[in-house]
Amino acid sequence: MINRVIVFSDIDGTLLDHYTYSYQLSKPGIALLKEKGYPLVLVSSKTFPEMCILHRELDLADPFVFENGGGIAWISETGDKNDYTVQLRGMDTGSLEEYVPLLRSTIGGDIVLLKDMPVEAVARITGLPEDKAALALNRQASLPFITGKELQLSQEDVENANNILAKENLMLTRGGRFYHFSSGKANKGDAVKEVTGRMIAFLKDNTLKTAAIGDSMNDLPMLRVVDIPYLVKNQHGYDVQTDFPVTRTRDSGPSGFSEAVRKLCNAD
Ligand SMILES: [Mg+2]
Secondary structure, eight states: OOOOEEEEEOTBTTTBOTTTOOOGGGHHHHHHHHHHTOOEEEBOSSOHHHHHHHHHHTTOOSOEEEGGGTEEEEEOTTOOTTOEEEEEOSOOHHHHHTTHHHHHHHHTSOEEEGGGSOHHHHHHHHTOOHHHHHHHTOOSSOEEEEEOTTOOOOHHHHHHHHHHHGGGTEEEEEOSSOEEEEETTOSHHHHHHHHHHHHHHHHTOTTOEEEEEEOSGGGHHHHHHSSEEEEEEOSSOOOOOOSSOOEEEEEEHHHHHHHHHHHHTTOO
16 A cells, blocks of 8 residues: 655745746646645745635645744644634744844844835845735744845855854754744744644554655755655755755756656656
């Protein structure tokens, strides 16, 4: 018998195209997962209100992880897919702001927090319409930021910074467009472990396997903790290195997502 698999997936640059935010090319993969009866758990740096819209559009019935693991939206026990119970896992944004001077001195350069930008600037950087850009600013447990051109942090720079930030139980990671500053607990790996434990208990099936699909540095903690990790060829241009085995897709973005699902379901 083939085990069921819980599939965790990143959104931007994986399920959605990095530039157009279209999920047209990931639809065949999503349909294949629904056909197999495999749960699809979205795990993103996006905010709760941003993810609610996509979760409903895709008609998904499983919990989702927002702000890189800063929170989990559980489906209500009544099974009503439009009723979520929100669990915050990380430090709130007000508390995180107190540590911004430490962040600045640790990475040694100038940064601009997303929350300090006018919504028009966020819309310009993300390519989102202003109403959707406003939802991206609705943060509960993380502070995204950009750096100036003179300060581009390599994966090694981020790891070195994290050695210092970890002493205050803080962390830094990088998605497709932004760096993200949060408490150490608010990472995709810890959130995925929490969801897996709860779903195994709820479904009363301890033969469940886990898979994850992602394209960026912030996906590595999630790819590291699952049985079957897929690293989607990224569309944003920086290299993502791993010190554990992953299957890399040939295609990028949502096409790479569907490719990973086909490989997982032995349909390739
Ligand atoms: Mg991504």
